[in-house]
Amino acid sequence: MDPKVTEGGLNVTLTIRLLMHGKEVGSIIGKKGETVKKMREESGARINISEGNCPERIVTITGPTDAIFKAFAMIAFKFEEDIDNSMSNSTATSKPPVTLRLVVPASQCGSLIGKGGSKIKEIRESTGAQVQVAGDMLPNSTERAVTISGMPDAIIQCVKQICVVMLESPPKGATIPYRPKPASAPVIFAGGQAYTIQGQYAIPHPDLTKLHQLAMQHTPFTPLGQTTPGFPGLDANSPASTHELTIPNDLIGCIIGRQGSKINEIRQMSGAQIKIANAAEGSTERQITITGSPANISLAQYLINARLTSEVSGMGTL
16 A cells, blocks of 8 residues: 555645635634634645735645645634624524635536536535535636535535545646636726725826726717707717627616616716617616717726626625
């Protein structure tokens, strides 16, 4: 027997990636980094946390399998402690499960699900944890999120079984790792300048300022005493063009806002005309038509995307 072959041939070096929200990452890092330092020392695993002011961060755990399981156990129990603490201040009676999200190369997800879902069913039944593999890949990557939830002990058993599967069927081809995007900072326009808000400071944003100034030159509000035939504010130098977008039904609300407040704000800031089509029967998407000068349209698109990004990153669910 090779001394390395322990626990069903599992004592090899592995890397597991976890996707966490800022709050979860804060809990793992702890005050002055004390919690993560303790986890590193006690588990023997390398634990790296991706940089950046993103709503999501990647936590990479590398080491021999036993060290990885210890690190996972410590993370799962820390999350359970956080849940207990939040429960003591709330009136909720049922305790939510601990939830971890692994990031797994899509080429390994088939083995994890098994033929007709047989493998994932076996893992659920033998560990008592809930396991779900996301249907879609994470943005700009070839990885999928695998969500595990349950009691800490069930989660640890589940991670062990997932590691066995991943070792038995290595990823095929090159994997493009998922990198969370920075949070889109809110934009403010003042005195013809565009600023993004970072922390407590307003940082001038030259690219947006240019867009904003261009859009303001073609503003649809005609100055007093000046009448322009046809489209007010759209002169012969900047022919009006039209751009169409499709937005999922469940996200259209964040663009329209309460009683149309957001869409009106986007119309005013961009100077573009924006029409949202009624939902077609049986369709899951809505058509948005933006009309105006190229600058108007660019700014409207930017503002719509910013709304979508803040909504999606704020939702926190897969």
